[in-house]
Amino acid sequence: MRALAVFASGQGTNFEALVASSRRGELGGRVVALVSDRPDAPALARARRLGIEALPLDAGRRWRTRIEDEGAWVEALRQRGAEFVLLAGFMRRLHVTFLSAFPDRILNIHPSLLPAFPGIDAIRQAWAHGARVTGCTVHLVDESLDAGPIIAQSAVEVRDEDTLESLEARIHDAEHRLYPWAVRRVLSEPWRREGRRLSFEPAPLGRSA
Numbered sequence: 001m002r003a004l005a006v007f008a009s010g011q012g013t014n015f016e017a018l019v020a021s022s023r024r025g026e027l028g029g030r031v032v033a034l035v036s037d038r039p040d041a042p043a044l045a046r047a048r049r050l051g052i053e054a055l056p057l058d059a060g061r062r063w064r065t066r067i068e069d070e071g072a073w074v075e076a077l078r079q080r081g082a083e084f085v086l087l088a089g090f091m092r093r094l095h096v097t098f099l100s101a102f103p104d105r106i107l108n109i110h111p112s113l114l115p116a117f118p119g120i121d122a123i124r125q126a127w128a129h130g131a132r133v134t135g136c137t138v139h140l141v142d143e144s145l146d147a148g149p150i151i152a153q154s155a156v157e158v159r160d161e162d163t164l165e166s167l168e169a170r171i172h173d174a175e176h177r178l179y180p181w182a183v184r185r186v187l188s189e190p191w192r193r194e195g196r197r198l199s200f201e202p203a204p205l206g207r208s209a
Ligand code: GAR
Pocket: 008, 009, 010, 011, 012, 013, 014, 015, 043, 088, 089, 090, 109, 110, 111, 119, 120, 121, 122, 146, 172, 175
C-alpha cells in the first residue's frame, strides 16, 4: 500500500477525511504522517488523536511563504517511506528541491474552481465576486501558484440565501468527498499527462475465463 504524507497548516479537516477514507480501505494508500510548518496547528493535535504521527517541521525564519531548507523536509519524508505528498490547507509554496524529489507526486486541494480565485481566501474571493457557481479543485503541484494540472473538480452552487459561512460549509463538505476520491484515482488508475491535460486511461478489460 502506498505511503502518503499529508501537509497541513491549519485545522486538518481534509487530512481527517483522507485518514477516514484510508481506514475504510477506499484510498488505495496509507497516511503515515501529518506534517505541519506550524507547531501550534490544530491539525497536529488531530493527528495525535487519530493515532497518526504528528510531525512539526521547521520552515525557517527567512521567508513567510516558503521553506528555508527543503532538503531537510525531503529527508524526513524519505525516512518515513512517503511516496506521495498531499497538501491539505498547507500555506507555503514548494520550490525546486522539494518538487524534484516527488515529481508528479504532490497533490493539492484548493477551495475554488481553478483557474478562478487562486491564492488565499478563495471562498471569500468567489463570494465577494458574486460568483453563482464555485467549488473545489484537486490538482498536481508544480512551481506555479494553484495552477498545476487539474485532476478533479466539484461544483458548488451559490444560493441566494447563502451566507459566507454556509457557503464555506458546503465547499468543505465537497472537499471532504472530492479529495479522497481524486487520490484514489491517482493511486489506482493509470493516467497520463499531455501538457496541462491529465487523463485517466480506460479500465483494462477483464480477462475472459
Ligand atoms: C481547505 O479549504 C483547503 O482547500 C484550503 O485550506 C482549507 C484547509 O482546511 N487550502 C487553500 O486555500 C490552499 N490554497 P482544513 O485544514 O480543515 O483541511
